[in-house]
Every structure is written in C-alpha cells, then in structure tokens.
Amino acid sequence: MGLGAPEIILIIVAVLLLFGGKKIPELMRGLGKGVKEFKDSQNGVSETLAPAPVRTEEKI
Template identity: 70%
Template sequence: MGLDGPAVFVILIVVLLLFGGKKIPELMKGLGKGVKEFKDASNGANDEEKHNS
C-alpha cells in the first residue's frame, strides 16, 4: 500500500492549506530535531546494552 504521485500531491496541498507557507519550514525544522533526538536516544540505548553485556 504505497503512496502514488497524486496521493502525495494531495497530502502536500492539504498540509500547505492547514499550516500556510510560512509555518512549513518551522514545522520541518521541528520534525527534523525530533527525528535527530530519537536517533540519538536509540543509539544511546544500544550503547548501554553493549556495555551491560
């Protein structure tokens, strides 16, 4: 169940209408920070498992 071209296009238009053009860069920046923090936390948990083994 992949997203094809028209579905992605419709989703992008809806996001643009909901948040406006000026809010999208802020939204993406926050999303990027969240993903980075999640990856850092995951790597920290993996490091702790290796040290405890």
C-alpha cells in the same frame, strides 16, 4: 495500491492550506530534531547496555 501523483499533490495542497507556507519549515525543522534525538537516544541505549571496557593500570 500505492500513492500516485494525484494523491501526493492533493496531500501537499491540503498541508499548505492547513499550515500555510511559513509554518511548514518550522514543522520540518522540529521533525528533523525529533528524528535526530530519537537516533541519539537509540545509540545511547545501546551503549549503556553494552559492557564498558575494563581498564587496568599497570605499575612499572
């Protein structure tokens, strides 16, 4: 059981009625920023868990 075309259209109409046409771009922009921050934080966590390369300075 999946979503068909009538169900998707009904969901879109309900969202338009609840939020209005002007509010939807703001909601999508906020959602995009949230997803970007989530991905950035995942990358940051993996970088902090991985050991940093050790730099050694050679004296000539």
